[in-house]
Amino acid sequence: MRGEEGPAGGQKGVRVVVTGIGVKSPAGNTAGEVLSTVLAGKSTATAIPGLAGGPVPIGCPLAPFEPLDYFTGRELRTLDRTAQIGLAAAIDAVADAGEPSPEDCGVYVGTGGGGFATLENLIVGHALGREKVPVHAVPALMSSSTAARIAIRYGYRGPCLTFNTACASGATAIGEALRAIRSGTVGSAVAGGLDALLSPLVMEAFAKVGALSERLDAPAEASRPFDEKRDGFVMGEGAAFLVLERSDLAEARGARVYGEVSGYAANCDANHIVAPLRDGSVAADCMRAALADAGLSPEDVGHVNAHGTSTPHNDDAEALALRDLFGGASGGRTPPVTSTKGVSGHLVGGAGAFEAVVGLLSAREGLVPPTANFTSGPATEMIDLVHGAPRRIPAGPVLSNSFGFGGSNACLILTPA
Known part of the structure; x- marks a missing residue:
């Protein structure tokens, strides 16, 4: 059964559909790869060389990914790893959707850590006198950087918003994009979430609050949701984006529809x-x-x-x-x-x-x-x-x-x- 108007204040009869998907994750970098990996039910956790010597040197790293397929070398020097992953996923989602109209499209991004790993590298490097602060430091550190770069790349002039609700950030961004389309603020949106927090300082901080698994001798067995022997989560890195559109606009341009955020x-x-x-x-x-x-x-x-x-x-x-x-x-x-x-x-x-x-x-x-x-x-x-x-x-x-x-x-x- 479907109501015509939900308590979120949506317009009567407005449906919001998914016309594009982009993902960069430990489980794969396309929708097909991700579905195949999760259906196999095999963990992607492994030892992370860059975390060796830390309290929890394991994690779920991104599947092999070539940034130069998406960015020039010059662009890469200005992008935090989080922004690289997120922007690449958003590029894939927009290409999958067939590029909705830029005049009526908003950007909604969720992140828990933003450019935290870059901040760590800058602080450590500056303290040791190994490097000067680069000119691109501020835009690389901005948690809103990914949203801004998506908007700039495609000329999207609707709202360009970044949400931080910790581990709920990606879902929050999609939900708020849904509300914006329902309300008539925008006709379409690029919405999703991202983080890349496999860095020594971040991992030590999470370990200190007891959040991470200490099953270090068997990384692939460490993340075990709902199991009686679970002892904490395994940190991963990745991003996923959806292109959302008002259903009549998607239908008018003949877009392929995956489903609805209802x-x-x-x-x-x-x-x-x-x-x-x-x-x-x-x-x-x-x-x-x-x-x-x-x-x-x-x-x-x-x-x-x-x-x-x-x-x-x-x-x-x-x-x-x-x-x-x-x-x-x-x-x-x-x-x-x-x-x-x-x-x-x-x-x-x-x-x-x-x-x-x-x-x-x-x-x-x-x-x-x-x-x-x-x-x-x-x-x-x-x-x-x-x-x-x-x-x-x-x-x-x-x-x-x-x-x-x-x-x-x-x-x-x-x-x-």
Whole structure:
């Protein structure tokens, strides 16, 4: 069932469709590669030479990627690695969509760390007297740099906005782009998220708060969402972007449609700067609001792409939230649930956008990816966790969850074409 107008204030009858996808990730650098990798359920985590000697020298690095396929050597010298990855993913998404009209297009980008790795390199280099501060330091450090460069490249003159809601940033950017199109602010948008935080200082900082897995002898087994032996997440790097358009505009130009972003909601636990609310109640409220925004009920959800970080408290809270949401639906069982962070690691600001891509592609194929490295755990008493092999399901809407530090929650509903 579909409502004509959601509580987010959308115009009556406005539908927002996905016409382009671009991704740069540990699981692959095209939509096809990503879907194949997550369906295989094999972790991409490995030892990272640049992190050797640090407390957690493992992570999920980007799949092989040639920046010179996208940028000149001169351009590369002015781009933070985060911006390289994000801009390349956005370029792919726009090419896939066939370039919507620049006069009516906005840019919405989510990032948790922005140019933090560049800042680290500048500080260390300056302190050791190894280099002067380069002239491009400020634009490389700006967290808004990627959004600005996307707009400049294509001449997009709509809003050019950057969001930081920690690990929910990518989902927030997509959701806010959805609202902008519904409200008539723009007719189309390039929206997504990115981060590249595999640097020594960042990794040590996350290790200090106890967020990272210490399963250093077996990196490929370290990210294990919802498993009883999980001990923290594995840091990954990557970016994903969608081109969103008002459905009538996409139809008028004959664009290929992957599906629809049909619902979005955001709220805050207002509880703790790094820990989720233990009972998951506010996260459950966010999921309900996203479903209401889409005009759907819990029974309509085909599967869930969980935030599922592989941290003890987060996974427990999310399992409780899902049980709360679906407790009265389908005889008390949740729909199939997966977490792709077992494969890709945690892409931080890029996670919500990457998982929105995975969720939509999975829904189109009618295949739910398995949760990598899950063997057993009490979560299966609360949620129908897919593990071991992909599960075939009827095509239907996917609920994609993103929950960030500070209690920032963002949920998206994506419906395949």
